[in-house]
Amino acid sequence: MTAAIxxxxxxxxxxxxxxxxxxYRALDRLSIDVAxxxxxxxxxxxxxxxxTTLKLLMQLxxxxxxxxxxxxxxxxxxxxxxxxxxxxxxxxxxxxxxAEELLDYYxxxxxxxxxxxxxxxxxxxxxxxxxxxxxxxLRKFSKGMLQRVGLAQALLNxxxxxxxxxxMSGLDPLGRRDVRALILExxxxxxxxxxxxxxxxxxxALCTRVAxxxxxxxAASGTLTDLKEFAIQGWELVMAGVPPEALxxxxxxxxxxxxxxxxxxxxxxxxxxxxxxxxxxxxxxGATPVSLNPVRETLEDVFxxxxxxxxxxxxx
Amino acid sequence: MSAIGPVAAAxxxxxxxxxxxxxxxxxxxxxxxxxxxxxxLTAGQDVKIIKDLGxxxxxxxxLFIAIFIGINLVSKEVExxxxxxxxxKPITRPQFIAGKYAGLLLTLLVNLAVMTVALYTVxxxxxxxxxxPIQGAxxxxxxxxxxxxxxAMIFLELSVVTAVALFFSTYSSPMLSAxxxxxxxxxxxxxxxxKRFDAIxxxxxxxxxxxxxxxxxxxxxxxxxxxxxxxxxxxPGAFMAASAAYAAAYVAALLFxxxxxxxxxxxK
Amino acid sequence: MRGPAAAAALCxxxxxxxxxxxxxxxxxxVDTPGLLYVRSPEAARRAALSxxxxxxxxxxxxxxxxxxxERLAGPGHVKDYSLLYPLLDLATTLDPYFSIAxxxxxxFLGEPYPGGPGRPDLAIALLKKGLAAQPAKWQYMQDLxxxxxxxxxxxxxxAEAFQRASExxxxxxxMRPLAAVTLAEGGHRNASRxxxxxxxxxxxxxxxxxxxxxxxxxxxxxxxxxxKRAKDQGLNLPIxxxxxxxxxxxxxxxxxxxVSPQSKLYPLPGQLEPPR
Numbered sequence: 010m011t012a013a014i015x016x017x018x019x020x021x022x023x024x025x026x027x028x029x030x031x032x033y034r035a036l037d038r039l040s041i042d043v044a045x046x047x048x049x050x051x052x053x054x055x056x057x058x059x060x061t062t063l064k065l066l067m068q069l070x071x072x073x074x075x076x077x078x079x080x081x082x083x084x085x086x087x088x089x090x091x092x093x094x095x096x097x098x099x100x101x102x103x104x105x106x107x108a109e110e111l112l113d114y115y116x117x118x119x120x121x122x123x124x125x126x127x128x129x130x131x132x133x134x135x136x137x138x139x140x141x142x143x144x145x146x147l148r149k150f151s152k153g154m155l156q157r158v159g160l161a162q163a164l165l166n167x168x169x170x171x172x173x174x175x176x177m178s179g180l181d182p183l184g185r186r187d188v189r190a191l192i193l194e195x196x197x198x199x200x201x202x203x204x205x206x207x208x209x210x211x212x213x214a215l216c217t218r219v220a221x222x223x224x225x226x227x228a229a230s231g232t233l234t235d236l237k238e239f240a241i242q243g244w245e246l247v248m249a250g251v252p253p254e255a256l257x258x259x260x261x262x263x264x265x266x267x268x269x270x271x272x273x274x275x276x277x278x279x280x281x282x283x284x285x286x287x288x289x290x291x292x293x294x295g296a297t298p299v300s301l302n303p304v305r306e307t308l309e310d311v312f313x314x315x316x317x318x319x320x321x322x323x324x325x
Numbered sequence: 326m327s328a329i330g331p332v333a334a335a336x337x338x339x340x341x342x343x344x345x346x347x348x349x350x351x352x353x354x355x356x357x358x359x360x361x362x363x364x365x366l367t368a369g370q371d372v373k374i375i376k377d378l379g380x381x382x383x384x385x386x387x388l389f390i391a392i393f394i395g396i397n398l399v400s401k402e403v404e405x406x407x408x409x410x411x412x413x414k415p416i417t418r419p420q421f422i423a424g425k426y427a428g429l430l431l432t433l434l435v436n437l438a439v440m441t442v443a444l445y446t447v448x449x450x451x452x453x454x455x456x457x458p459i460q461g462a463x464x465x466x467x468x469x470x471x472x473x474x475x476x477a478m479i480f481l482e483l484s485v486v487t488a489v490a491l492f493f494s495t496y497s498s499p500m501l502s503a504x505x506x507x508x509x510x511x512x513x514x515x516x517x518x519x520k521r522f523d524a525i526x527x528x529x530x531x532x533x534x535x536x537x538x539x540x541x542x543x544x545x546x547x548x549x550x551x552x553x554x555x556x557x558x559x560x561p562g563a564f565m566a567a568s569a570a571y572a573a574a575y576v577a578a579l580l581f582x583x584x585x586x587x588x589x590x591x592x593k
Numbered sequence: 594m595r596g597p598a599a600a601a602a603l604c605x606x607x608x609x610x611x612x613x614x615x616x617x618x619x620x621x622x623v624d625t626p627g628l629l630y631v632r633s634p635e636a637a638r639r640a641a642l643s644x645x646x647x648x649x650x651x652x653x654x655x656x657x658x659x660x661x662x663e664r665l666a667g668p669g670h671v672k673d674y675s676l677l678y679p680l681l682d683l684a685t686t687l688d689p690y691f692s693i694a695x696x697x698x699x700x701f702l703g704e705p706y707p708g709g710p711g712r713p714d715l716a717i718a719l720l721k722k723g724l725a726a727q728p729a730k731w732q733y734m735q736d737l738x739x740x741x742x743x744x745x746x747x748x749x750x751x752a753e754a755f756q757r758a759s760e761x762x763x764x765x766x767x768m769r770p771l772a773a774v775t776l777a778e779g780g781h782r783n784a785s786r787x788x789x790x791x792x793x794x795x796x797x798x799x800x801x802x803x804x805x806x807x808x809x810x811x812x813x814x815x816x817x818x819x820x821k822r823a824k825d826q827g828l829n830l831p832i833x834x835x836x837x838x839x840x841x842x843x844x845x846x847x848x849x850x851x852v853s854p855q856s857k858l859y860p861l862p863g864q865l866e867p868p869r
Contacts, residue, residue, distance in 0.1 A: 023593070067413045070591040087415055095413035101405045105342035106335065117331035118414040146342075162410055172413075366654045369798065370693055377646035384643065462796040464692070514642040549643040556690035 011081040013170050013201040014043040014066070019075035021061055035061045037225045038075065043203055043218070045169075048196050050212035050219040051205040054316060058225040059205040060098060063174050067095055079170060091119060094163035098174040100155055104148040108139055108158050111147065112165055119166045129165055137161045138187065152179035160188070164195075171195060173204035177211055189215060213308045221315050228315040238306045244278040247299040248291050255294040262287065273299060328416040329424040336428025340394050341435060350436055353386040354443045361447055369459075371451055372467055376555045379444035380472070383437060384479045384551075390436055391429075391483045392506050395490030398425045400499040403592060419584040422491065426580060429487050433480065441476050465557035474565060475554040481572040482548035486510055488579035489543075495587045513545035543575050634686035641687060649688035656680035656694070660701060664708065674710035678702060681719060689726035692733075693797070695719055699736035700803060703744035713744035734758035735768065742775060742788060752776040767791055786811055809836040810858050817841065821849035 018038045024030035036058040043049045053059050064070045066077060068084055082089045102111055109130060116126035134143050137157045142150070150158065156179045163171055176192070177185045192215050195202055206212055212219055213233065220230035229236055243264070250272050251259065260266055265277040278284055284301055292298060340346055360378040364371030399422075402408045412421065445468060452460065452467035465471065489509050493502035519539040526532060548568060550560050641648040656677060663672045681698040685691050699720050703713035717740055723733045738754030741747045752775040759768035771791065774784045786808065793804035813835045820841075823830050832850055834840050839856035843849075852858050 023591075064409075064592065067409070069409055069412060070593070071589065087417055090413060090415040093413070095410060097406060097409040099406075100410060102407050102410070103335070103339050105339050110335075110338065114331055114335045115410075115414060117334075118328055118411075118416055120327065120415070159410070366657070370650070370653065374647075374650045377650050381644045381647040459796060464690070511642070515639065518639065546643065549645075551643070551646050552688055552690060555646055556688075556692075558690065 012042045013045045016041050016077040019077050020073050022073040041220050045201050048202045048216050050216035053222040057222045092169045094168035095172045096159045096163040100159035102147045105146050108143040115162050133161045133165050153184050170201045209308045223316040223319040228319045236311050241280050241303045243304040244284040245302045246276040246284050249273045249297045251296040328420040332424025333427035337431045340432040349386050353382045353440050356382045357443045380475050380551045383440040387483045391487045395487045396494050396499045396502045400494040418588050422584050471554045474560050475551050478548045478550050485572050485575050488576040492579045492583045495583045513543045516544040517546045634683050645687040649684045652680050652684035672707050678715045695723035703740050713740050716740045729761050731758045731761035731764040812836045813858050
């Protein structure tokens with residue numbers, strides 16, 4: 010099966026400095042594969058090369074070496090752009106066009122007929138929650154609204170592969186929930202989604218596979234289950250109304266006890282801490298259980314660990 | 326090919342809704358209207374000064390529009406990164422350049438049309454108040470169709486200026502592009518003087534350089550037929566055709582140059 | 594905000610009052626030649642880029658203002674027309690087809706002081722420049738003839754100019770007879786009268802007015818001579834009014850009558866010299 014997106018040793022040097030320009034390696038031999046139908050999270054700290062990768066794929070900048078394919082076609086192929094959608098980071102469009110006019114314009118570039126455009130534009134704006142504002146000039150749009158317009162133009166042509174650069178940027182919690190639902194909907198429709206982000210909770214919730222880049226190089230890639238160590242690292246037991254003498258006994262067995270507002274305590278136990286026993290003891294002593302959860306490695310833990318490894322390793 | 330039309334339409338819409346455009350056109354029209362008052366100072370030369378002022382204002386404001394809105398075409402679009410989602414669509418970079426240029430030409434055409442209508446309107450009202458025998462002695466009639474020839478030449482001149490502006494804005498910041506374009510315009514006006522450099526300077530090397538510059542740089546003074554038109558001196562069709570060909574050759578050279586520069590540009 | 598708004602209005606009022614007060618002070622008595630903006634016509638032509646037509650108009654308006662204000666200035670002012678030729682030269686260098694500038698210059702540059710600068714040589718230079726730009730313009734050749742006739746009294750040159758004018762396309766058919774009359778009777782009042790009568794039909798209002806004035810002056814001179822002849826023969830006629838309605842005055846030197854200094858026809862041709 011052809012990969013939806015494939016890069017091989019993709020590299021980009023920028024020349025830095027005015028009098029004696031020296032190459033600055035923004036991206037170093039990136040090789041990733043994205044399968045059709047994947048929701049692929051492209052993660053990394055700021056300046057890691059995420060946006061550079063997206064720009065290389067969109068042919069906004071040209072690679073110094075290496076190659077890449079989208080849907081089996083090499084990067085220079087203009088026809089592939091009918092089948093993809095792209096949302097840039099912090100999108101800006103035009104001051105005086107309305108949202109409707111903008112989408113109509115892009116629709117014409119896709120070669121859509123007038124009737125087709127009218128229908129698609131209306132439908133896409135509806136789906137992104139842009140109502141009567143669609144007739145306002147874009148300079149009057151807030152950041153969140155512009156983000157929605159950006160998503161709308163990325164989806165206008167029913168793309169097979171969607172590229173999103175920081176899709177949650179500028180959105181309030183309601184907006185983020187909407188976009189998350191949208192991404193899942195796109196996944197259910199069988200589209201491939203490639204998005205870059207530094208918000209790991211989103212990636213954890215949405216992605217089937219991720220890649221972590223730092224300082225221009227690939228630090229890790231694979232499914233979430235591949236990357237995260239699944240072993241239980243501890244238990245978190247939350248109890249309310251623990252009598253003081255029982256609390257002393259708890260402190261001896263726990264790694265840490267944290268007071269959470271009022272009379273609730275979050276008790277951090279080691280993996281072999283036998284939480285069920287403690288639960289029964291404290292309940293017998295008069296406390297009320299609130300929750301018991303196993304603690305496993307999060308994506309954030311993986312992220313921090315792998316990025317730190319990149320930093321310590323010598324840069325060749 | 327089909328991408329050029331939508332780009333041109335979008336550029337046109339953006340430009341004509343821009344406050345800068347509105348203000349320039351309004352100011353130009355007001356100036357033409359004011360020429361009726363200024364005409365009172367000229368001891369019976371009203372018709373001449375109205376035509377002179379009208380054509381000069383059309384040329385000057387058209388120049389401002391060509392430079393300021395022309396620079397916006399590419400420079401601002403790159404600066405604000407609205408070029409990112411655009412180039413991710415099925416459009417090649419050369420089509421982008423061609424579409425931008427076509428859109429701005431359309432904007433210029435609208436501006437020139439508005440100024441021309443204003444000029445003819447003022448001339449109409451002037452002519453109504455002046456008896457026929459006096460009008461018969463004028464160098465050229467008030468509602469002279471030859472004025473359109475002058476406007477057409479202004480359009481040709483501005484189409485070259487716009488192409489220059491577009492060319493510079495493919496790789497320079499808006500400020501630098503504006504300065505370079507204005508510089509080329511001024512030098513182009515003096516171009517004819519370069520031919521006669523040998524009368525002023527002795528060094529053969531300097532004269533050779535001047536002659537080379539004369540042929541290569543655009544000669545904007547050849548688009549100026551205002552004096553002839555205002556005084557009723559005929560402007561031959563062959564001259565207009567040759568000027569149009571000259572302008573077209575220049576525009577093509579600049580657009581292709583812009584396409585070449587733009588094609589391999591990284592958008593950081 | 595009430596405070597700053599009131600302050601702004603107050604300051605503006607103060608500025609206006611100050612402007613009005615400064616205006617009343619006597620201005621420095623220098624007629625700044627900087628009003629020419631640019632000294633050399635060639636430099637002006639280059640600097641104007643493609644806006645030469647309108648630059649020429651500006652200089653034309655300046656020339657009219659300069660000439661008019663000098664001519665109409667009160668008795669305390671020493672008339673100085675020195676800017677007239679440079680301004681007209683600038684206007685015509687910028688716009689070589691500017692026919693009214695050439696013709697205005699031809700009439701008024703030669704005008705003797707205090708009506709004008711009294712420089713017929715400059716008038717001729719200007720007209721020759723106009724003919725260089727438009728060699729077939731009969732009006733310029735006619736004006737050249739006029740300058741030779743009226744200001745330089747060179748009737749041979751005037752006749753030749755009228756003759757050449759009559760051969761140019763579009764020339765009116767009174768040109769040839771005018772040439773003939775000039776040749777035959779140049780300097781005689783009838784020939785002059787013929788010339789001014791034709792000029793009185795011109796489409797330019799200021800040219801018409803000038804011609805009408807000249808004709809009135811010629812009539813005045815006729816009347817003066819007739820009165821003197823009558824007196825010499827012993828007839829003592831009452832002193833009449835001149836064609837403009839003002840009475841003549843006695844001239845003690847000749848015993849004849851002469852146009853009064855209060856008359857609109859004063860001075861008659863040849864009565865005053867410009868200051869050197």
